[in-house]
Amino acid sequence: MSAHSHAAPLQGKARFWSPGALVMAALAITGLLFVVGRYIGGLGAVTHLSQSHPWGLWIGVDVASGVALAAGGFTTAALAHIFGRHAYEPVVRPALLTALLGYVFVSLALLVDIGRSWAIWKPMIFWNPNSVLFEVAMCVMIYTAVLHVEFLPVVAERFAHGFKASLANRSWPVVALAEAAEGLLAFLNRNLGKVMWVFIIAGVVLSCMHQSGLGSLLLVAPTKMHALWYTPILPLLFLTSAIAVGFPMVVFENTLVSASFDLADEMGILSRMVRITILLLGVYGALKIGDVIARGVWPLIFDGSVQGRSFAVEVLFGIVIPWAMLLFPKVRNHRTPLFIAACMVVGGVVVNRMNVFLVAFQPPYPVQSYFPSVGELAITAGFIAALMLAYRFTVYFLPVLSPAGKEANS
Amino acid sequence: MELNRRRFLGLTGAALGAGALGKPSRVSAARAYQPPPDAYGCLVDLSVCVGCRKCEQACNQVNHLPEPERPFDDLTVLDDKRRPGPEAFTVINRYYTGRRDERNQMAPTFVKVQCMHCQDPACASACIVGALTKKPNGAVHYDVDKCIGCRYCMVACPFQIPAYEYHDPLTPRVRKCTFCFERISKQGGKPGCAQVCPVEAITFGKRSELIKLARQKMVDDPGRYQPYIYGEKEVGGTSWLYISREPFAKMGFLKLPNQPMPHLTETIQHGIFSYMWAPLSLFALLGGAMAVFNRKRDQGEDKS
Ligand code: SF4
Ligand code: SF4
Ligand code: SF4
Numbered sequence: 001m002s003a004h005s006h007a008a009p010l011q012g013k014a015r016f017w018s019p020g021a022l023v024m025a026a027l028a029i030t031g032l033l034f035v036v037g038r039y040i041g042g043l044g045a046v047t048h049l050s051q052s053h054p055w056g057l058w059i060g061v062d063v064a065s066g067v068a069l070a071a072g073g074f075t076t077a078a079l080a081h082i083f084g085r086h087a088y089e090p091v092v093r094p095a096l097l098t099a100l101l102g103y104v105f106v107s108l109a110l111l112v113d114i115g116r117s118w119a120i121w122k123p124m125i126f127w128n129p130n131s132v133l134f135e136v137a138m139c140v141m142i143y144t145a146v147l148h149v150e151f152l153p154v155v156a157e158r159f160a161h162g163f164k165a166s167l168a169n170r171s172w173p174v175v176a177l178a179e180a181a182e183g184l185l186a187f188l189n190r191n192l193g194k195v196m197w198v199f200i201i202a203g204v205v206l207s208c209m210h211q212s213g214l215g216s217l218l219l220v221a222p223t224k225m226h227a228l229w230y231t232p233i234l235p236l237l238f239l240t241s242a243i244a245v246g247f248p249m250v251v252f253e254n255t256l257v258s259a260s261f262d263l264a265d266e267m268g269i270l271s272r273m274v275r276i277t278i279l280l281l282g283v284y285g286a287l288k289i290g291d292v293i294a295r296g297v298w299p300l301i302f303d304g305s306v307q308g309r310s311f312a313v314e315v316l317f318g319i320v321i322p323w324a325m326l327l328f329p330k331v332r333n334h335r336t337p338l339f340i341a342a343c344m345v346v347g348g349v350v351v352n353r354m355n356v357f358l359v360a361f362q363p364p365y366p367v368q369s370y371f372p373s374v375g376e377l378a379i380t381a382g383f384i385a386a387l388m389l390a391y392r393f394t395v396y397f398l399p400v401l402s403p404a405g406k407e408a409n410s
Numbered sequence: 411m412e413l414n415r416r417r418f419l420g421l422t423g424a425a426l427g428a429g430a431l432g433k434p435s436r437v438s439a440a441r442a443y444q445p446p447p448d449a450y451g452c453l454v455d456l457s458v459c460v461g462c463r464k465c466e467q468a469c470n471q472v473n474h475l476p477e478p479e480r481p482f483d484d485l486t487v488l489d490d491k492r493r494p495g496p497e498a499f500t501v502i503n504r505y506y507t508g509r510r511d512e513r514n515q516m517a518p519t520f521v522k523v524q525c526m527h528c529q530d531p532a533c534a535s536a537c538i539v540g541a542l543t544k545k546p547n548g549a550v551h552y553d554v555d556k557c558i559g560c561r562y563c564m565v566a567c568p569f570q571i572p573a574y575e576y577h578d579p580l581t582p583r584v585r586k587c588t589f590c591f592e593r594i595s596k597q598g599g600k601p602g603c604a605q606v607c608p609v610e611a612i613t614f615g616k617r618s619e620l621i622k623l624a625r626q627k628m629v630d631d632p633g634r635y636q637p638y639i640y641g642e643k644e645v646g647g648t649s650w651l652y653i654s655r656e657p658f659a660k661m662g663f664l665k666l667p668n669q670p671m672p673h674l675t676e677t678i679q680h681g682i683f684s685y686m687w688a689p690l691s692l693f694a695l696l697g698g699a700m701a702v703f704n705r706k707r708d709q710g711e712d713k714s
Contacts, residue, residue, distance in 0.1 A: 044576030051495060051573045054564035082696050084703030115559025115574065115582040126556045128540035130676050133562045135683070137538060201696045205689050209682075220536050220566045220675045223666055232674060364664050365493055365570050 007093055007399040009158065014261040016396055024385040024392075031382010034375045035112055043115060046375030052363035053370035060357035061380050062109030064214055065350045066102050067140070068242045072253070073099020073147065074207035075246025079276070081200050090402040091269055093154060094257065095250050097391060097400050100151050103144040105387045112379065132216045139210035146203045150196070156189035158398050212239040218356060227297045228311045229360040233287065240287055244280040245349045247273045248322075251342035255335065257395070263403050271332045274342070278326050281345060285319040310351070310359045318348015441676050445529035449548030450594055451617035451649040452604055453624055454522055456661070457634060459611040461488060461502055461520035465603035469500045469524075472590060472602035491662070493523070496573045499587040500524035500603060507656040519654070521661050522603070522612070524587035525550060525571045526641060527649035528670075529617075535672030536566035541584075548617060548649040549589035557584060568645055568671055569664065589649070617649055624653050646670030 038046045049056050072095040080088040111117045124141075128134045159182065215238025218225055231237070251270050258265040292298040292311075301308045322344035331337040358370065372380075395401050467482035469475070476497050480487055488504040504518045511517040527550045534542040534550060541556035542563055559582055564572045575582035590601035594614070604612040613620060621642055628635045640658050641648035644666045652658070659665065682688040 039579050042575075042577040042579040042582065045579075047576075049561075049574075049576060051493065051564070052570060054561035054574065078696070082700045082703065084700075113560075115561070115578070116557065116580070117559075118580070119558040122539050122556060122558050126539035126541070128537055129683070130535045130672065130679065131538050131540075131562070132675050132679060133536065133538040133560060135679060197697075197700060201693055201700065204696055205692050208692060209689060216675055216678055217562070218565070219678070220532055220671055221568065222671065222674070223568050223664070224565075235678065361565075363570055364568075365662075367493065 006090065006402040007154075007157075008401075008403060009399050010261055010263075010396050010401060010403065013403060014263075014396075016392065018260065020260060021389060021392060024389045027385035028382050028389060031379045031385070034378045034382070037375065038112060038379070039117075043113075046373060046379070048368075048370055048373040048376065050367050050370065052365060052367040053361070055357055055361070056370060057354075057358070057372040057376045057380055058109050058113045060354040061350065062383055063106050063113070064353040064357055066106040066109065067211065067214060068238070068245060068349050068353060069249050069346065070099040070102030070106070071207065071211065071242040071246040072249040073102075073246075074204045075243055076250060077150070077200050078204050079273075081197070082204065088269055088273065090266055091250050091254060091273070093400045093402075094253060094395070095246075096147065096150055097154075097394055098249070098253055100144075100147040101387050101390050101394070103140065103147060104390075105383050106140065107144065109380075109383055132213055132220065136210045136213040136217070139206045139213065143203060143206040143210065146199050146206060149192075149199050150203060152188055153192055153196075154398050154400060156185040156192070159185050207242075208239060211242040212236065214238050215356075218361070221361075224362055224364065226300075226307045226360040226362055227295070228292060228300050228307060229356050231291050231295060233291055234356070237284070237288055237291070240280070240284040241349050241352060244277065244284040245345055247277045247280070248342035248345035251338060252346050253391075255339045255342070257391075257401065260392075261395075261401075263401065265335065266402075267333070267335060267338075270338065274326055274332055274338065277345070278323065281319060281323045281326070285315070285323055288315060288319065307355075307359055310355050314348055314351045314355055317344055318351055319345075322348070441673065441680065443530060443670075443672075443676075445647065446544065446546045446548060447618075448546060449527075449529065449617045449649050450589075450614065451527070451548055451620050451651055452601065453613040453615070453620040453651045453653065455611050455613070455627070456519055456521060456652060456654040456656075458609050459502075459520040459522065459607075460609055461485070461504055461518065462608065463487070463502050464606050464608060465522060465612065466498065466500055466502060468602040468606035469587070470498065472593065473499060473588065475499070488520075494525075494571060494573060494587065496575045496583075496585040499585065503662065505656075505661045507660045509656060519656055519661060521652075521663075523662075524603075524650065525589070526569050526644075527587075527589050528645055529647040529649065530645070530670035530672060532566040532568060532645070532671035533563035533572060535676060536562045538562060545591065547591075547594055549591045549594065550649075551588070551591050552584055552586065554583050559584075566671065568666055617647075617651070620651055624651060627653065643668045 034046050043049055047056060047058075076088060076092045076095040079085050080092045111120055114120060123134055123137050212235035215235035218230075219232070219234060222230055251274060254266055254270060257263070292301070301311050322341040325331045325337065325341040325344075331341055463482045463485065470478065470482070478498065488502065491503050492498075492501040494501055501523050503521050503523060505521060506516050507519055509517045509519070527544075527548055529544070531542065531544055531550045534540070534544055537557075538560055539556040539558060541553045543551055543553070545551050559574075561572075561574060561584075563584060564570075564574060572584045572586045574584060590599070590603075593599040594601060600614045601612075604614040613623065615623070621639060624639045624642075628637060634655060635653050636655065636657055638658065639651055639653055640663055641651040646669065652663070654661070
């Protein structure tokens with residue numbers, strides 16, 4: 001992993017508390033207040049969930065979209081490490097970090113969403129192999145652990161040397177502890193590289209499993225799903241869309257981060273990367289459109305219903321237009337149009353997940369229709385803001401980004 | 411990326427082997443689930459029910475549910491269509507289907523609603539921890555000690571039955587008709603609702619016997635019933651069965667496929683995960699790709 005050595009912490013090179021970071025902190029605190037409310041008054045107090053709509057915004061966005069958007073982690077790892085395109089190394093670490101934080105926050109969101117948060121460990125003991133949710137939960141759990149291992153070299157690189165030095169004038173127990181930690185990290189730094197390939201491949205396999213598994217979740221309720229989304233290939237659509245959104249997600253975060261820290265961006269790498277997206281997004285789009293045609297349900301798109309319009313928005317703005325945009329070198333090679341196209345792909349996947357979990361879900365006896373409450377929105381916004389802060393914090397103190405990205409890939 | 415290629419290829423081979431071995435089992439991985447042969451059930455004869463709500467009251471008592479806002483003898487409750495909920499496992503709904511009685515008045519038909527205790531329950535297949543299980547006596551039983559509150563059972567149930575205690579912050583439960591599991595586990599025991607019904611609209615017995623009984627009723631009283639037993643085939647069959655004078659579609663009964671709901675998901679799950687052949691094959695494939703692509707690179711250029 002020698003190509004990683006260009007990465008460096010941003011500490012000292014940029015300000016941590018930018019105005020944007022302060023806004024994020026405010027959002028995170030607001031979200032936290034609503035979380036407290038949820039643990040005082042129950043889910044009923046802060047959400048619009050009902051007996052007919054047991055899953056809401058948190059499952060559609062925080063969990064399903066969160067997992068999909070973390071796909072940058074395994075797609076870049078596959079590209080750079082498995083398919084040997086090492087020129088892409090500078091974006092692997094940031095994408096890995098996004099994935100890692102993404103999964104941590106998906107787990108936190110689930111913790112808040114399930115009624116008995118303290119029982120979240122029970123699926124490890126009580127197995128139901130028939131349950132899609134069980135499979136997804138297991139994969140997510142193991143994959144989150146794998147991501148931590150994949151990220152270890154970054155921590156090791158930072159602290160393997162000079163951990164002790166920074167503590168030179170502390171009392172001896174502290175120094176001894178630091179010495180032990182340093183030894184362990186140095187050991188990991190030396191030896192982890194040799195077995196890392198196992199974790200990298202395992203990460204890709206686990207990702208494929210649970211990305212598609214999320215799509216199987218609603219197949220258990222065929223009579224409650226709108227025909228535009230209920231298809232036996234839903235798992236395949238979830239997998240291909242996750243793979244397709246991986247690189248646009250890297251473009252998205254890379255552009256935001258370099259703007260926020262005022263760094264040189266990785267345009268050279270990003271432009272080349274999204275050429276692959278044309279193929280990946282094309283495959284997803286072809287499957288998606290081919291599916292509604294093959295099943296003969298496409299006229300429902302034009303029946304004027306919310307569902308029809310939602311489907312049209314998802315396909316048009318999330319797949320067709322950004323795909324066409326990416327065909328043009330002018331779009332791929334320029335920061336702003338590329339960012340816009342990437343945003344549309346990312347947004348399209350989020351809309352898709354919301355469509356599948358919320359819009360397509362039609363209970364036979366609706367007690368009331370579902371629209372997310374202020375509390376649900378605040379907690380979702382809070383989680384996203386907290387994730388961004390955690391990302392900022394990590395790249396500030398650990399060698400994740402390659403500030404001299406332009407030199408690194410020359 | 412430093413690879414110990416020989417060990418790597420060895421492992422890859424092992425994984426491929428496992429994949430190849432696993433593959434044939436996919437054929438046998440078709441669902442093996444069989445509904446319990448001796449399941450009990452209840453046959454509800456809608457042409458007999460008078461809508462007295464005694465079953466609601468009995469259910470409330472045997473399950474120790476909280477006192478309702480409006481008493482059980484208040485029949486104006488029937489003016490609204492209700493659903494079972496966390497505090498009422500069964501409800502009676504009133505429908506006017508257009509039928510007229512002897513005095514040419516609009517005649518009501520009453521429908522008792524509760525968990526159908528499906529033979530191949532979607533809720534049980536979905537539940538992440540297996541807290542919901544189909545018991546040999548027919549009851550779909552909920553074990554609160556396993557439940558984590560994910561509410562996937564509610565998403566899965568085609569009859570929209572499981573209800574949730576949304577206002578409990580830490581220990582909410584999924585609530586639904588228990589089929590009076592404890593009572594019917596005892597010799598001669600009957601569900602509270604079936605026992606109390608003054609007009610014997612609810613018959614408790616072996617499901618197979620109840621289907622025979624329903625057919626017999628149709629033969630004995632020609633023209634009284636629709637020639638259909640609701641629940642005999644729906645979603646693979648349910649322990650609770652209904653016969654009726656009026657078409658079921660007019661009384662809130664759902665038109666559901668005969669195929670059990672878990673069929674597709676479980677076929678996919680077992681197809682992919684039998685002996686883990688799919689994940690292992692993918693692992694091997696990617697491992698192979700990794701070896702090939704990284705060798706090319708090592709030969710092509712100096713390692714940086
Ligand atoms: S009716 Fe619903 S809750 Fe009852 S057994 Fe069937 S799937 Fe489960
Ligand atoms: S809410 Fe409880 S019973 Fe329902 S699926 Fe989740 S764990 Fe199982
Ligand atoms: S079987 Fe028992 S729990 Fe179910 S409706 Fe009847 S009395 Fe209530």
